[in-house]
Amino acid sequence: MPTLELLRADHAEALLAFERANREYFARSVPDRGDAFFAEFDAMLHDRLAEQEDGVCHFHVLVDGGGEIVGRINLVDVEEGCATLGYRIAEHATGRGLATAAVADLCRLAAAEYGLRAITAVATRDNDASRTVLERNGFTAVAETTIDARPATRYRRDLSTPTARDQGHPPYA
Known part of the structure; x- marks a missing residue:
């Protein structure tokens, strides 16, 4: 069962492997990170960790029992009690x-540890899996938008209103 961990410098090798192995898969539903991301990975990671240290972002990884990163989940652009x-x-x-x-898990952490009151997210309309994840976690569609000219929906979750999932749902069931 994977664990949610705050991103650290010692995740670098596993994180780069995760991003490389899944690059084509991710590019089907979100904008590709581009070659510069991989060529300048160490500098990018250093910058992300500095942002995290400054409280502007909270980067997390899902790590399985063997140390492999199987997911990333991030809160970025933290400002005035909200993040994306x-x-x-x-x-x-x-x-x-x-x-x-x-x-x-991150919604609970965002409210309890990071003091956030709301979270926003955007998912393309053709990414049914991502939209379902958001809706199952109490996010509500608030606006239509685009991601790289693809139709998308902007969602918002008020963290002061717990969902059934927040009430003792076992993680990673």
Whole structure:
């Protein structure tokens, strides 16, 4: 069963392997990170960890029992009690409820540890799995938007209103 961990420098090798192994899979539903992300990975990770240290972002990884990263789940652009959620699950780990459970865990963490009151997220309209994860975790559609010219929906979750999933739901069931 994977554990949700705050991103650390010692995750670098496993994180890069995760991103490389799933690049094509992720590019089907979210904008590709581009070659520069991989070429400048160490510098990018250093910058992300600095942002995390400054409290501007909270980056997390899902790590399985063997140390493999099977997902990322992040809160970015933290400002005035709100942040934007983003997540990715390895192709081989999809369909097991990991994203749904990780988002539920992160919502609890966001309220209890990071003091956030709300989280927003965006999912393309053709990404049914991601939209389902958000809806199962109490996110409500609030606006239509685009991601790289693809139709998308913006969601919002008020963290002061617990959902049934927040009430003792076992993680990663």
